[in-house]
Amino acid sequence: MQDVLTLAQAGGTPPMAGVTLAHYLFVSAAMFALGLVGFLVRRNLIVMFLCTELMFQASGIALIAFARYHMEMSGQTFVIFVLTVAAAEAALALALVVLLFRRRDSLSTEAWQEMRG
Amino acid sequence: MEPSREGVPLVEQLVNPFLLYGAIALGGIGVCVALPRRGVSPQAIGALLAAIAGAAVLIGLGLGAPEALPNIHFYIFSAIALGSALRVISHPRPVYAALYFVLVVLSSAGLYLLLSAEFMAFALIIIYAGAILITYLFVIMLATQSPTEDRLDMLADYDRAAREPVVATGAAFVLLAVLTTLLFSGIGQLPEPRDAMAREGLMAELPRRVESSLRGDDLLNRGDELVYRADEPWALELDAVERTVLVRRATGEVEAVGLPDDLRLRNVESLAFNFLNEHPATIEIAGVILLMAMLGATVLSRRQVELDEDLKAAQASKLRLGPGGGGAAQPVPKAPERGDAASTQRGLPGGRFSSGGRDAPGGGQA
Incomplete structure (x- = not known):
C-alpha cells in the first residue's frame, strides 16, 4: 500500500518524473477546457459563474502539480491566493446575480441582451 | 525525466500527436453530444465518447514511459473529477450542477493529496465545498423555483438547451490542443526536479x-x-x-x-515559511481583496430594485391569488391587472412587495 500511495508526508519524497507531471497537466487542461465550454454554452447566470469556478480549480491543480515537481512551496501559496480570489468573486458575482434576478425575475443571460455593446 | 530523443519534436516524446489531437477531437464531439438540448439529449453516449478520449490520452502518455506512471489513485480521482466536471456543464438543473461541482472539488482535493499538498487539500474542502459552494446553492435555491417532480419540461427554458454547443466545443478544442502542445513541449525543457x-x-x-x-x-x-x-x-x-x-x-x-528519522519538515511548516517569509505581502493583498468584495457585495445587495411594469403586474396577481397554491397554475389576464397592480404598487414604500401587500389596495390609496 505504501508503494502505491506515496503521500509525501515523511521526507525522502522521490523526485517526480516529467511524464507524471504531464498526466496532471492534462487533467488540469481538460478541466479548464470543460469550464470554458460550460461558460460559453450555459445560459443560466449562476451556472456560468460555476463554470468559472471550474476553471479556477483547473488552474489550482496545475499550480500544485508544478509545485510538487519543483519541490517549491510558492505554487501552493499561489493556490491560497486563487482561493481568495474565488471567494471574492463568488461573493460579488452572487450579489450581482441576486440583484439582476430581482429586476427581471429570470436568470437567463438573454434577459440582459440590451447590454450587448 | 525521459531521455530526449534527437530529432523528434518535444511533444512527440511524451505522446503521439496523432493520438493526442484525435482523442481531443473525439472528446470535443462527446462533450458536444452530452450538452443539454431540446428533445432527446443522448448524454450517456456523449459521456462515453469523452471518457474514451480522456482515457486514450492518459494511456498514450503512460505508454510513452511505463516506468514513471502515477499511482492508481491518480486515475480514480481524475476520472471522478473530469466526469463530474462534464456533469456540471451538462446537467440541466443548476442545483445538481452545483452538487457535482462539490464532487469536482473533493476529487481535486484527492489529487492535491497525491501531490503532497495536504494543507491545501483540506483548505480546499473547507473553503470551497464548505463555504463557496454552499453560498452558490443558497442563491440557486433562492432564485429558481425547482419543480418537485422529475420532469425536465418544468425547467426554465434557459436551463434546458445549450447555446451554440458546436461553436463552443470547437473553441475549446483549439484551446485544449494548443494548451497540451505547449505544456507537453515545455515539460521537455524543464530543469531536473529537485530532491x-x-x-x-x-x-x-x-x-x-x-x-x-x-x-x-x-x-x-x-x-x-x-x-x-x-x-x-x-x-x-x-x-x-x-x-x-x-x-x-x-x-x-x-x-x-x-537527527531522528521521524523528524521531517511538515507540509504546513514549509508552506507557512514560504507564505510568510518569501511572500509577506500576500496576506495583506488577500485581506484587501476580501474587504473590497465584502463592501461591494453589501453595496450591491442593499440597493432597492425598481421593478418593470410587467413584473409588477405579474407579482401583484400572484399575491392577489393568495397562498392557496393555485397562483402559478392559471394564466392571468394581463391588461386589466396592470393598472390595478400599479395602483397597488404606489401605496407600498420603496416599490417592493411584502406579503402584507395583499391587503394594501384599499389602505394604500388613502
Whole structure:
C-alpha cells in the first residue's frame, strides 16, 4: 500500500518524473477546457459563474502539480491566493446575480441582451 | 525525466500527436453530444465518447514511459473529477450542477493529496465545498423555483438547451490542443526536479521542534544545548543533507548528532515559511481583496430594485391569488391587472412587495 500511495508526508519524497507531471497537466487542461465550454454554452447566470469556478480549480491543480515537481512551496501559496480570489468573486458575482434576478425575475443571460455593446 | 530523443519534436516524446489531437477531437464531439438540448439529449453516449478520449490520452502518455506512471489513485480521482466536471456543464438543473461541482472539488482535493499538498487539500474542502459552494446553492435555491417532480419540461427554458454547443466545443478544442502542445513541449525543457532534501534546510529555523524531538529520543542530556549560527542567531547549525545538528555538551565539547528519522519538515511548516517569509505581502493583498468584495457585495445587495411594469403586474396577481397554491397554475389576464397592480404598487414604500401587500389596495390609496 505504501508503494502505491506515496503521500509525501515523511521526507525522502522521490523526485517526480516529467511524464507524471504531464498526466496532471492534462487533467488540469481538460478541466479548464470543460469550464470554458460550460461558460460559453450555459445560459443560466449562476451556472456560468460555476463554470468559472471550474476553471479556477483547473488552474489550482496545475499550480500544485508544478509545485510538487519543483519541490517549491510558492505554487501552493499561489493556490491560497486563487482561493481568495474565488471567494471574492463568488461573493460579488452572487450579489450581482441576486440583484439582476430581482429586476427581471429570470436568470437567463438573454434577459440582459440590451447590454450587448 | 525521459531521455530526449534527437530529432523528434518535444511533444512527440511524451505522446503521439496523432493520438493526442484525435482523442481531443473525439472528446470535443462527446462533450458536444452530452450538452443539454431540446428533445432527446443522448448524454450517456456523449459521456462515453469523452471518457474514451480522456482515457486514450492518459494511456498514450503512460505508454510513452511505463516506468514513471502515477499511482492508481491518480486515475480514480481524475476520472471522478473530469466526469463530474462534464456533469456540471451538462446537467440541466443548476442545483445538481452545483452538487457535482462539490464532487469536482473533493476529487481535486484527492489529487492535491497525491501531490503532497495536504494543507491545501483540506483548505480546499473547507473553503470551497464548505463555504463557496454552499453560498452558490443558497442563491440557486433562492432564485429558481425547482419543480418537485422529475420532469425536465418544468425547467426554465434557459436551463434546458445549450447555446451554440458546436461553436463552443470547437473553441475549446483549439484551446485544449494548443494548451497540451505547449505544456507537453515545455515539460521537455524543464530543469531536473529537485530532491526533497533541498527544502529540509528550513529545519534549522525550527529550533524548538528539533530540540524536543532530540530530547524525546534521549539524544540530549541535561545541560546539553544546540549550537546556533553566528551570523543568523535564530537558526541552528544543521546539515540538511547529512541530517546532523551541532550540539554543545554540558562538558563543553561540541559534536554532531544525527537527527531522528521521524523528524521531517511538515507540509504546513514549509508552506507557512514560504507564505510568510518569501511572500509577506500576500496576506495583506488577500485581506484587501476580501474587504473590497465584502463592501461591494453589501453595496450591491442593499440597493432597492425598481421593478418593470410587467413584473409588477405579474407579482401583484400572484399575491392577489393568495397562498392557496393555485397562483402559478392559471394564466392571468394581463391588461386589466396592470393598472390595478400599479395602483397597488404606489401605496407600498420603496416599490417592493411584502406579503402584507395583499391587503394594501384599499389602505394604500388613502
